[in-house]
Amino acid sequence: MSRLAACEACRKAKLACDHKLPVCTRCSTNQGICIYRTTPFKRKREKQSLGSPDESSSFNPRRNPYPNPGYLGSSSHAAIFKHITSDGDHGGHQAAPETLHSDLFGDNHLVLQGADILKHLLTKYELSAMKDLVVFWLAKGANLALAEPFVNQCTRSVSQLFTYHDENWHLVYARRLLHNSAQPLHFNDSSDLDGFSAQFLDHNSRWETLGIFFAAVSRATIDIPFFPSLYATEQQQYTLRRLCTKLCDFALEISLSLDCLNDLQLIMQYENFIVHSYVDGDQSYHSWRKLGDAISSTFALGYHENIEAKLGIPTFLKELRKTAFARIYSADKNIAIFLGRPPRMNKRFCHFQIPACRNAQGSEWTHDAEAGYRADTRWSALCASLKEEIWELLQDKHDPSCTQRASVIQSQAEAQWQALPSHFRLESSLKQCTQGPFERDFVAGVRLHHLHVLFLLHLLRLRSPTEPDLPIIETAGQMLTLVVEIILLRDQLTNSGTGLIWKVAYYGLPAAGMMLLAMLKQNMPRAHRTRSLQDLSVFVAEVQIGTIVRAGDPNYALLSKATRTIQRFLDTTRSDALVEPVGQEDEWAALLSQDLWDFEAGFWQSLADHPSLLAIEPSLPPV
Structure with missing residues (x-):
């Protein structure tokens, strides 16, 4: 034997x-x-290359010869042939072809690279310390917005995985994780969350499990500035964040190389995009591409279709899929507006759907609905839906019906706001809010979403962006005041869906820009002017002293350019030198950006070149 x-x-x-x-x-x-x-019974050779049979024979570079086609719609060949044959996918699992052994899947080079990064990371940092960091971060009330149900489970599971540490332990684990990632995720209409999760935890752990855990580690390093068992300096913090992001990237790419899309991979794609938005910045092409990949997978999985109409899917999974759709849909609209690019998920080709949240069902809120990531998902998607309609109106601005359609959208926005539970509506100063850190951040985010919809509607109605009227001045002023409050109270807030820098860049900069335009135009009421000057002074001071962004941070260039322009304006105001040059009205309008959606670098460059801001220091070079 x-x-x-x-x-x-x-x-x-x-x-x-x-x-x-x-x-x-x-x-x-x-x-x-x-x-x-x-x-197990062979003696170790002195040196063994990665290409030797013992170590890499299981990583066969051959690709899956029968790719998973994903969702095929009404215009596809499948829609025609389904009327001829009775074959069909009834939604019982998401699978790779089970007749092929998992060794034939995946990309050999990616797996080897992922194994090397895993070894490097776990040699440099204690896994138990990373687990403690995530547990501490979760205890503060934070989490990954889409992967929320699985983060604690994945953290516990990954922290117990790596008990075998000979010279090539990383290759052995990489092979096992790859084998598990190639397995289908089974479910039926009576499945529960625990049974579904068990398929990718503990001895069933997959590359996706690692990806979710290390995405959480990366995010935790952003919210927790000092964790001595892992990092005590900014450089150490940054190094750990980059390594975790890199491993998260490889975990995602290895999983996708198996060509068997599933719910877990889509969740990881979204969270990977969010990590890159923090690590590379909201203007980064890497982030933009990552979001595009998540959108592609959403369509490939068919989650833009009516999820409730699908058979054999348990309730928890339907809600998870609705959450994935809603978060990715919202991100598409918000990033498109922020960058001034076309959105990629058109509502006309999607069945718009939002998840339920605690004590709320369907599209209706209940008076006792609880703040949480699902509630944030619902509200951000509802606002994103209106933003998409506003964006479409921008393309038809000269259509006679544009004004009427804009009025309808405004009525819908106000109705949505009033339909919220009263404890979700922030209608006073954030400082007066007595809720906990998560709930405080949540209601601030809810209010900013609503104000942004109104801001975009007012912007649409302006004859020219250089001629702000009272409605947009009032809305922009409320946005700016709230963003400044969030900056000042940042240590008393817990990320409820979007981070501080995003709130500053996405809401704060357009609001500040509009207030500057109004003051340069000299048509702002005195009460608004006084408050705006106070808010702008605080905004600039917080950026300049480095409390919210530092040199080298991803969004530093954008924020520093804007604050230098604001500072120059404040200097001219203090010296009483802010006088509109006679006869330069047309020149001013030509200098300023005519793109209603462009409130990033181009806008601030044009505003910095305004003759009023150059009057006090003609030799000052443009920013």
Whole structure:
């Protein structure tokens, strides 16, 4: 009889192993990952290349010859042939072809690179310390907005995985994670969240499991400035964040290379996009492309279709898919507006759907609905839907019906606001809000979403962006005041869906820009002017002293350009030198951006060149 080797967990514990495959009984009971070495009785050779049979033979670079087509709509060949044959996918699982062994899947080069990054990261940093960081971050009330149901489970699971550490342990684990990632995720209409999650936890852990955990680590390093067991300086903090992001990237790419899209991969794609928006910045092409990939997967999975109409899907999974759709849809609209680019998810081709949240069902809110990431998802998607309609009106601005359509949208926006539970509507100063850190940030975000919709509507109605009227001045003033409050109270807030820098850049900069335009035009009421000057002074001071953004941070260039322009304006105001040059009205209008949506670099460059701002220091070079 051939000699059988114990798995690594049993061998290290010096316990009997029953050699069951793929998981022995003891590991199955203890929920650990069960690893069997490929050549347990061979002596170690002095040097062994990564290309040797013992280490890389399982990583076959051959791709899946039968790609998963994903969702096929009414114009596809499948829609025609389904009338001829009775075959069909009834939604019972999302699978790779089960007739092929998982060794034939994936990209060999990606897996080897991912294994190397995993080894480097876990050699440099203690896994237990990273687990503690995530647990501490979760205890503050923060989480990953879409992966929220799985973060705690993935953290516990990953922290128990890596018990086997010989010279090539990373390759052994990479192979096992790859094997698990190639397995379909099974479910039926009676499945529950725990049963679904068990398919990618503990001995079933996949590359996706790692991706979610390290996305959480990366996000935690942003919200927690000092964690001595991992980092005590900004440079150490940055290094850990970049390494975790890199491993998260490889985990995602390895999973996608298997060509078997599923819910877990889409969740990881969204969270990976969010990580990149923090690490690379909201203007980064990397972030833009990551969002585009998530949108592509949403369509490929068919989640733009009516999810409620699909058969064999449990309720929790329907809600998860609605959440994924709504968050990705909202991100598409907000990033498109921020960058001045066309949105990529058109509501005309989607079944618009939002998830329920605690104590709320369907599209209606209840008076006792609770603040949370699902509630944030619902509200941001509702506002994004109106923003898409406003964006479309911009293309038809000269249509006679544009004004009437804009009025309808404004009525819808006000109705949406009034339909919110009263404890979600911030109608006073944020300082007077007595709720907890998460709820405080949540109501501030809800208010900013609503104000932004109104701001865009007022912007649409302006004859020219250089001629702000009282409605847009009042709305912009409220946005700016709230953003400044958020900056000042940042240590008393917990991220409820969007971070501080996004709120400053997305809401604060357009509001500040509009207030400057109004003051340069000299048509702002005195009461608004006094408050605006106070808010702008605080805004500039907080950016300049580096409390919210520092040199080298992803959005530093955008914010520093804007604040230098605001500072120059404040200097001219203090010296009473702000006088509109006679006869330069047309020149001023020509200098300023005519694109209603462009409130980033181009807008601030044009505003910085305004003759009034150059009057006090003619030699001052443009920013």
